Amino acid sequence: MAADSRFHAVAGPLPLARIAQAGEVTVPEGAGDRLFRGVATLQAAGPEEISFLDARRWLPGLKESRAGAVVIAPENLHAVPDGMIPLVSPMPVLAFARIAALLHPPPAPDGTRHPTAVVGEGALIGEGCEIGPYAVVEDGAVLGPRCIVGPYAHIGRNVVFGAECRILSHVTVTHCIAGDRVTLNPGCRIGSEGFGFATTPRGEHVTVPQLGRVILGDGVEVGANACIDRGSGNDTVLGPGTRLDNLVMLGHNVRTGRGNVIVAQAGIAGSTALGDYVVVAAQVGINGHVTIGDKVRIGAQAGVMSDVPAGMEVVGTPAIPVREAMRSFAAMRKLGQSKAAKAAQEKTSD
Amino acid sequence: MAADSRFHAVAGPLPLARIAQAGEVTVPEGAGDRLFRGVATLQAAGPEEISFLDARRWLPGLKESRAGAVVIAPENLHAVPDGMIPLVSPMPVLAFARIAALLHPPPAPDGTRHPTAVVGEGALIGEGCEIGPYAVVEDGAVLGPRCIVGPYAHIGRNVVFGAECRILSHVTVTHCIAGDRVTLNPGCRIGSEGFGFATTPRGEHVTVPQLGRVILGDGVEVGANACIDRGSGNDTVLGPGTRLDNLVMLGHNVRTGRGNVIVAQAGIAGSTALGDYVVVAAQVGINGHVTIGDKVRIGAQAGVMSDVPAGMEVVGTPAIPVREAMRSFAAMRKLGQSKAAKAAQEKTSD
C-alpha cells in the first residue's frame, strides 16, 4: 500500500522517465515507459510503487520487498532482486525526496479566503494565497504570493511574510519579518515576549520591555509548538534554511547561521550565536551569551556551558568533546560495577 | 471543602451503599444509608466527604482528618480514627477513582453544535456529539457518537474518531485514525509533518514528504501541548490505553504497545518501537530506531541510546541498569568530596 489517499495527494500514475528526471536518477534502458502510482517503504511497496534503500542494515528488507522500483546507491546495486527496477543515485534519500514530492505533491494554496477570516485594515494579501477559517491577519500585515494560512493562524500587526510561506493552524506570529518559503508548523509561537526582567531589592520582578523582532530567513521551518522569543533590543535571527523541530525553545536575541538543524525539545538561552550548519540534537540545552562555531555538532541532551569552536563534536553535561566523554563514561561505569561483575568480565576477556 | 462546584459537577448527596458499589469497597454494616456529597483530600474533607489513604506516610494525616469516610487498604484499617467510616479495598486509589467519578462526573457531551462551528462537506458527526464554538471539522472527517469537540479544535480532512472521544480546545489533528474513548488535551498537535529531510551537497535541506498517518488505539490520552508527528511512510502508532503527559514529543514512525505511560516532556525519536506497559518517566530522551521491551521502566531524564530488553529498569545518560547507575553515582560523588569531607565521613563511620 502506498500513501493513504485520504490524507495524501496522488499525482500518478506517471511514467518512470518523468519520475527519473525529477529525482535525477538513472533508469535502465527500456524501463522509461513503466507507470508508477506512488512511493512506499520497502515493506509496504507493491509493483506500482517506488521505494528506496538508505542504510545498509535495510538490505534484508530489500530482498523481501515487492516494490516495482528502488532508488539505490551504486554500491548496493548488486543487492537489487530480479524484476525490481534499480534507480541509481549517489544520494538516494535526496532523490527519493524529490520523487515522492512529484508523486505525492504537498497541498498547494487554492487562492481562496474563508469568509470567517478576519483581515485587518491595510493588510496586503498576495496573489494566490489561501486563507483558512478563523484566521486573523492584523492591520498592516503583508503576505507574499501563494502563502497558505491555516485555521486560527494569528498574524500580528505589520508582520511581513515573503512568497510561498505556510503559516499552519493555531500559529501565533508577531513582531516578525520572514522571507520566502518559510513554514511555521501548528501551534508554534513566534515573537513572544522574552524572559527579561530586573529584580528590585524587595524581590519584585520588573519586566524589561522586549523591543526587538524575529527575523526568519528564506526557507526557515519551525516545528509544532516550538517557541521563538523576539529580541530584547537586538533581533532574534534564524539564518536561511534553518530548521527547528517540535517544542524547541529559542530565547531572545539568539542568532543562527545558515542551515542549522535544531532537533526536538532543544533549548537555546538568550543572546547565544550559532554559526552555519550547526546541528543541535534533541533535548540539548545551550547557555546564554555563548558562541557556537560553524558545523559544530552537539549530542542529544548535552548541556553546553561555554563557547564551542567550529567543527567540534561535543556531548554530555557540561558538554565536552565526544571522545573524551566516551572514555569518562566507560571509566565511570566501571566504578559502578560490582566486584562480581568485574570478575565475570575478566573471565570473559581471558 | 470538597471540589469547587464552580468547576466540578456534584452528583450527590448519594447513599454510601450506592457509592460502595461503584468503588467495589466493603462498607461496615448499617452505614449504607449515610449520605455523602463528594470526595476530598484527608486535610480538606469534612463529615459529608469521602477521602482515601494511599501511601503509609499519610497515616498521620489520617489521624487528624475530619473525613466522614475513608477508602483504605485492609492492612491500614487499624489506623482509622473513631467515627470515620472505613471503606476497605485492596486497591484504594482505584476504588477512590471510581467513587470520585460517581460523585463528580466528568462533563458529558450536551449534543449541541455551536452555530460558529465550521463543518465541512461530507463530514459525519455522530449522535450526541457536542461541537464547541469555532471548531473546524474539515471535509470527510468522521466523529463517532458522543464525542466532545472543544473550542478551536481543528480536525483535518478525512480524520476518523471512534465513540466518546474528547478533542479539547485548540487541538490540531490531521492525518489520523483514532479509536474509541481517545482524549486529546488542549493544544496537542497530532499528525504534523515529521522532521525528515535530505541535505544537498550545498547544505540545502530538502523535505522528504511525510506520507504516513497517526493511529491512536482505544483509550489513548495525549497531554496538553504534546506533539505526535505522522509517519514518514509507515505510521506512527499508539497502542490501546497508552497515556502521554503534557509536552511529550513523539517523532515519526514511533510505535508503542498497550498501556504505555509517557510522562511530561519526554521525547522519543523517529522509528523507535516500545513494547507493552512501558513506563517512560519525565524528560527522558530515547534515540531513534531502537527497541524497548515490554514493561521496561526508564527513569526521569534518562538518555536511552540503544535497545533495552523486556522488564529492565534503566536510568542515566547514557541509560544503564539502575543498580549499576546508583553505584557509579556514589563512586563519582566520592571523587568530588574534599579530603576534609572524606575524613569527616570516616570519623562518622568509626
Next chain:
Amino acid sequence: MAADSRFHAVAGPLPLARIAQAGEVTVPEGAGDRLFRGVATLQAAGPEEISFLDARRWLPGLKESRAGAVVIAPENLHAVPDGMIPLVSPMPVLAFARIAALLHPPPAPDGTRHPTAVVGEGALIGEGCEIGPYAVVEDGAVLGPRCIVGPYAHIGRNVVFGAECRILSHVTVTHCIAGDRVTLNPGCRIGSEGFGFATTPRGEHVTVPQLGRVILGDGVEVGANACIDRGSGNDTVLGPGTRLDNLVMLGHNVRTGRGNVIVAQAGIAGSTALGDYVVVAAQVGINGHVTIGDKVRIGAQAGVMSDVPAGMEVVGTPAIPVREAMRSFAAMRKLGQSKAAKAAQEKTSD
C-alpha cells in the same frame, strides 16, 4: 536604530528630566531639557536614544557607542565617553527597564469587544477590557477592569481574573482563579487535567478525577506554550510575582512561594512545594512530593530527586551541592583523558 515602530510604540520624544524621574536616575546638571526618542542597545543606539551598561564585559561596546545617554552604575562612570550623558543608577537594568517602558509603553487595552467574540451568559467583563477576535469567554467567567484578551483566548466556565490581566492569543484557561496583573503568554494551558490514574490488575489505566483548581497570585506571568495542570484534590498554586518561561510544565498540586523564577522547559512533578524566590534554571526536572526551601537555586538541566534546604545551590542529576559537583566533574573528566593528554598536562604544570 531604536525599536522598530511597526511593532513597538514610541511615546517620545520626551525630555530627559521626565525620563530620569521614571528611571530614578541622576542626570548631569543642564541636561534635563535634552529630548530622547527611545532606547536601544549600545551597538544600535544613536544620539536620540538611551542605552545601558549592565555587565563589565560590555565596556568596550560603551566606548564605541553613539548613544546619546547611558544608564550606568556609579563604578563604571569613568568609562563613559565624551559627549554621552551618563544616567547614574545603582541598579542600571532596573532603571533601564522603567525608562524603556516610558518611551515604548506596552499595548494598553482599547476598551473594545470584537464582534466575533463569544461571551457566555452571566460572564462579567470589567470596565475598559479589550476582547479580541474569536475569543471565547464561557458562562460565569469574570474579568476585572482593563484586561486584554487576545484572539482565540479560551476562558473557561467560572474562571476569575483580577484587574489588568493579559490573556494572550490561543491561551486555554479553565478551573482557575487569578489575581491582578497576571500575564498568560500565547498558547499556554492553565487548568488542564493532571496526569493522575490508577492501574487495574489487567493493566488498564483508570483516570482519577482531577478535582482541584489553579490559583495564580498577583503579577504571575506564564510563558508561551507552558502547561500548568489543575490540582487533583488540593490546588496548584503559584505565589505572587512568580514567573514561568516558555514550555515549562507544572504538575498537579505544585505550589510555589513568592517571586519564583522558572526558566524555559523546566518541569516540576506533582505535589512538590517551592519556597519563596526559588530560581529553577532551564530544563531542570524536579521530582514529585519534594520540598524546595526559600531562595534555593537549581542549575540548568539538574534533576532534583529529594528535598533541598533553603538557600542551597544545586546542580547535576541527581542534583548535589554545586561545589561538590564541580569537583566530581573535574575528577570524572580526568578519568576520561588519554594518557597522552595527562602527560601533556603534567608537562604544562611543570
